Amino acid sequence: MGRKRTKSGKIRLAEVAELAGVSPITASRFFRNPEALSVAKRTRVESAAKELGYVPNLAARALASQRTEVIGVLIPSLTNNVFSDVLRGIYDASEGSRYSIQLSNTRYSILQEEKLLRLFLAQKPAGLIVTGIDQTAESRAMLQAADCPIVQIMEIGPDPVDMMIGFSHYDAARAAIAHLFEQGHRKVGFVGARMDPRVQRRLDGYVSAMKDAGSFDQRLVVTTATPTSVTLGGALFTDLLAREPDIDAVFCANDDLALGVLFECRRREIAVPGQIAIVGFNDLEFMAAAVPTLTSVRTNRYEMGKTAATMLIDAIEGRRPEQPVLDLGFKVIERQSSSARRSDSRPAVSAAGAANKMIALPSSHD
């Protein structure tokens, strides 16, 4: 009877055990591995816990068990729509599990990422989700040495640290360009912002596709390190036009830029797709609502987050996936903005319903 009972009605495991008529350790087991208890004790502990409104003390649990039930998530941006979809998937998957999400923002800096990684690892997380495959050597070493499962998301590549889920931005960009060529467009510009590694790989895909077609010209590429925005799309497009007035299509590294290009075309009274075709990337919701509807490359962001968290939790609990690297693929969603060249110069003003009819069409991939 060493310990005095805590004054306020604070419910500890000991209280639950007492009410249930079992030892504290048995009650403890109930919460971690109910199957290990006999049915009789299990129900007794269960009802005792419910009656007292017991909530386990996570700090004590973490201290005693030498591990936490925290999943660390490192993403480069909180405001980018792409990541908010991924995050939603992660949070949805973690809900109902015992794990909680600890989120940190690397702001597209791999040095910041390294710093945060060190911080996270020191707290022995149950698992880790990191963005992309471009880490510092030091970060990579820490990840390799970490004794928890790790999922890299957003893209796939060689040498996964552990698990990996994403798609090939390179292939996706190539598919977008292939689509434009199929529609008869030849002089295709590239507009990109931020130029993080994934955007860079989209650019690489664009370059390779253009070179394959014998159409590559460095002057067709306009990029900036500035963070992306709709306004920026218009500005970059303006630059592109000043350099190469006779382009017939623009591949935008993301949808915000594509929307900016569309507005800039409207401002300049350039017909889309009559004079210039537009293709975006990610297929955000507004792409299907725009006039004309905007072609984009659909990426499965929500699913990516959800699957990543699910894989991670499974791995934490010892159920490692048969497939540690998962390619979620992409789809080129063909819409009005990239339709064949010969169409008249007015944008197709069609019945509201017709716009979304073009959805579908898996491409070279997936």
Next chain:
Amino acid sequence: MGRKRTKSGKIRLAEVAELAGVSPITASRFFRNPEALSVAKRTRVESAAKELGYVPNLAARALASQRTEVIGVLIPSLTNNVFSDVLRGIYDASEGSRYSIQLSNTRYSILQEEKLLRLFLAQKPAGLIVTGIDQTAESRAMLQAADCPIVQIMEIGPDPVDMMIGFSHYDAARAAIAHLFEQGHRKVGFVGARMDPRVQRRLDGYVSAMKDAGSFDQRLVVTTATPTSVTLGGALFTDLLAREPDIDAVFCANDDLALGVLFECRRREIAVPGQIAIVGFNDLEFMAAAVPTLTSVRTNRYEMGKTAATMLIDAIEGRRPEQPVLDLGFKVIERQSSSARRSDSRPAVSAAGAANKMIALPSSHD
């Protein structure tokens, strides 16, 4: 010498203390209240910690001190742009502090919020940020009873639980309508989605302004419980037009809807603002880039999040703000989409509205 040293080179406070030649408790104090140490010991502990690469064990700290350094954040949506800006502010403010953010998504359900609140409170957070002022009675009681600072964000109202930061959605909507009236628009429709409490209060503001002008008609209001989207903006506007073909303006409860209305106008070849004026809400980035540029009500979302977290941390550390309720106000950003009915007049600069916080900006561009 009771305890054996942990086998692997795990650095505990005891190791730091030993190297520094002080007792563990003195080393502990160094991390919590360095000023309490003599300068000599302070520097000794500091260099010892650095030399060993000591990282405190947060679980042990939380267990021993009976409190955590976690700030709980409850928001209704992870994908809504509005909240991602707020979140960014919160994360930015928490960075560099000792506090970490624990985020949960209520999905616009106050029952879910209550459940999450119970979960959070059980872990004794250092502070709490909750969205809005509409909680269940039970939630409110828990918040009142919580022994940590609490900030309600996104809006202001009577009876703050503790601290509060936001603005009046009601006044903001009234200001938007006042602006439309100043520009000569009379038959103003309302388009709203999701209809969460804050959107509802925007609707209330709209209704009151319209009634003041003697122009209110229930048929001018089109709403749905469906989550918002650009596409939905077009659909709701279509409904509105079918009911009231001769409206001359639309006030949209958010910018996504406004963009959808703009596209729908384009699809139907309705001139904006010639035939129909459009006003949105929140002033997302794309509003200034659209063609025509779209008028909106600017809200200080990033600042709201940042200030909320800063106030909260200050309160946790005993520096309570002199002003527990902070009204961040709003601004009607006047752009082309709402300019005066006659085509030759340019957007006017006006100081409209009831709220003294409100400042109308000149503009058409940002």
Next chain:
DNA sequence: AGGAACGTTGACAGCGCTACCAGCAACGAC
């Protein structure tokens, strides 16, 4: 029947840190 194997339960000893209080030196007030 005897023993092994299994399933179930409990006792004990911490996990790494901090709250609390006691101790000690240095200093000023009387």
Next chain:
DNA sequence: GTCGTTGCTGGTAGCGCTGTCAACGTTCCT
């Protein structure tokens, strides 16, 4: 000189839980 007072330091005793291992009863096998 004595007494408090202040500033700094250390010892003790947990915080609430779980890992480990031992002990027990039961079942199954030979």
